[in-house]
Amino acid sequence: MTNLDRRTLLSGLAAACLGGAALSGTVSSAGAQTVPAVPNPPVPRLARGHDLVSLTHVQTNAPRVALTFDDGPHPTLTPMLLDILAHYRAKATFYVIGQNARRYPEILHRIVAEGHEIGNHSWSHPVLSRLGNASVLREIDRTQEIVWNTVGALPVTMRPPYGAFSHRQMQMLHDERALTTVVWSVDPEDWRRPGVNVVAQRMVRGARPGAVILAHDIHSPTIRAVPAALEGIQARGLSTVTMSDLLGWGRWGPRGLRYVRAPGADYQG
Ligand SMILES: [Zn+2]
Structure with a gap:
């Protein structure tokens, strides 16, 4: 196993353990094409x-x-x-x-x-x-x-x-x-x-x-x-x-609430 393979495997395991949450950056697909990870947005306040x-x-x-x-x-x-x-x-x-x-x-x-x-x-x-x-x-x-x-x-x-x-x-x-x-x-x-x-x-x-x-x-x-x-x-x-x-x-729901971003968060509020 090459170092690169091991790294890919480990990052895949980490993603599986975390359910993809809090991981930014990229994951490798089977076709060796790099696709953006879609992390859960951090919970805002x-x-x-x-x-x-x-x-x-x-x-x-x-x-x-x-x-x-x-x-x-x-x-x-x-x-x-x-x-x-x-x-x-x-x-x-x-x-x-x-x-x-x-x-x-x-x-x-x-x-x-x-x-x-x-x-x-x-x-x-x-x-x-x-x-x-x-x-x-x-x-x-x-x-x-x-x-x-x-x-x-x-x-x-x-x-x-x-x-x-x-x-x-x-x-x-x-x-x-x-x-x-x-x-x-x-x-x-x-x-x-x-x-x-x-x-x-x-x-x-x-x-x-x-x-x-x-x-x-x-x-x-x-x-x-x-x-x-x-x-x-x-x-x-x-x-x-x-x-x-x-x-x-006002109406409660996914729209119209006033949130503040959690530190480091990047989401559409
Ligand atoms: Zn109760």
């Missing part, structure tokens, strides 16, 4: 611009509420929910767990394609308030990365698992990552499984302009409660929108 550190609801008279679903995506329930939302022309925000997002990339694509928003619900759903800053940021960054690499957009808000996140941590997350922490103003406690009708009633009763309604798209009774909840919310003259819409930040 959100540009600063929103002063909001955290919120439980939005101060507004506009007849709109944000419907938010945590803990997914779920392989069957999230697609069912998307069908229901489409039927009622309702938009929602999905606070995904990074580990689940990695397993079901096609559902992430569908969420974005149908005009909904993706938020960050940590990588592994720990009690963040027990973690130090570095561990918190690792949980957040891994989920930002999987969402970015899957759909080409970054979450702009974070929902802490169990709502367990101190004000100091919220400020830290905002300072370090320009992410706004979104808690909630309406909690139907659907995870306790109080029954389909009770979940729907609680969601409707709490709905008022600017409300942030919490639910979980990993419980079947919750999904079955959504049609009645949406009918009740719409009967009160309220429409359901994404978090970014409720906040007046």
